Amino acid sequence: MVASMILFILLFFVQAFCLLPPKFQWKTIDYAWKNRDRETALTSGLYIPQNNMPTGLARWKDKLFITIPRWKKGVPSSLNYIYVNGSQNQTLHPYPNWEEACVSDKACCLASNSCVISAFRVHVDKCNRLWVVDNGVADMAHDVTQIAAPAILMFDLNSDTLMNRYEFSDEVLRDSSVLTSVVVDIVGKNCENSYAYVTDMGSNAILVYHLATNEAWRVENHYFHFDPHAGVYKVGGLDFYWSDGISSAALSHVTNKGQRDLFFNPTSSTKQFRMSTRLLRDKYIHKDEIFNGVEVIGDRGPWSQATACDFDTNSKVLFYTQLCKNGVGCWNTEKPFNKENAVVFISDCNTLEFPTDVKVDLEGNLWILSNRQSRFLYETMDFNQTNFRVLTAPISALIQGSPCEKMNVLDRALSLIKRSKSNKSITSR
Secondary structure, X not given: OHHHHHHHHHHHHHHHHHHOOOOEEEXXXXXXXOOOHHHXXXXXXXXXXXXXXXXXXXXXXXXXEEEOOOOOOOOOOOEEEEEOOOOOOOOEEEXXXXXXXXXXXOOOOOOOOOOOOOOOOEEEOOOOEEEEEEOOEEXXXXXXXXXXXXXXXXXEOOOOEEEEEEEOOOOOOOOOOOEEEEEEEEOOOOOOOEEEEEEEOXXXXXXXXXXXXXXXXXXXXXXXXXXXXXXXXXXXXXXXXXXXXXXXXXXXXXXXXXXXXXXXXXXXXXXXXXXEHHHHHOOOOOHHHHHHOOEEEEEOOOOOOOOOEEEEOOOOEEEXXXXXXXXXXXXXXXXXXXXXXXXXXXXXXXXXXXXXXXXEXXXXXXXXXXXXXXXXXXXXXXXXXXXXXXXXXXXXXXXXXXXXXXXXXXXXXXXXXXXXXXXXXXXXX
């Protein structure tokens, strides 16, 4: 028993060491200004350092994209990037460039179709495209200003040019809509036959955008809503209540039926859900099929609210942030979802205070962003301390020896047998 405990402790520190020290970290966010533009921006209010908080990230080759939503005034650029091999506290570069990305809070409209007003999270697909969902608003926490219509943008990463911008209509939006995340489903080998699934946290829905037909539709389900029993949070020494609905989603590998599973959870919930993409791709599917098509996989347990998730197709592991536990959890989807298999594999009250996003890159690395968001929103942030961190490590190293480790053929077969027996037992009750 003692030997087992020692092994567990050693394993934890080995895994934690894989992530520490952070790859990037900042006290405040700054930008790669040209000439004397920084002083001008500070004087005019275009840039207020303390009002810039990162919430999303995604890696492509030598670039790491970082989003800064316009929660408050003084955010010059929402979509930005840094260099993966750059310095630990390097400044952010607006994307695709300063001229198209920089926006004043007083702007009346878009300066360019490539301009992103306010984005939470982004997605990089295997076709080397960057997908961004823009809410189009400034000063969200105080005096909301609608600068542009909510839209989904797609950039060609090889040329850093806009490929498509689609503005969502009032038919799919609601007055309370807040678009938080996007994940892209490429059907077959044709990059044009892509479906983007956008989570609308504010009005509890998924917006589906089909690139090939350039149309969008709204999908609703009662499981997209928050759980009133999971609305209380304790993070960074603060207690607060949120009623946030579905805020993030991740796609599984392609199943033998040609579809994928969409894993999702409302932020204010401790339960994990999934549904087939077959239901989402069909614009005209009957509402009853949507109503009955969501599966409750299981419950992560008390204080396990999650803002973001992503899926690694190689290991078949779902990763998800754990706000109140200052960490990141994982679940090998080939195993039953229970407390033995769905675990928090890394946690740190300082480095991972408020983990807001988690991403798997195309090279098998996990990226985590923490931002002390509760302190930022409730104005208890100390900008003399390090507040924002990006951590990364190879997934194979992170999950080695944990319940999420990739299964061999024998273990996979035994797991399928156990799952089959468990399903039969539930059905017979």
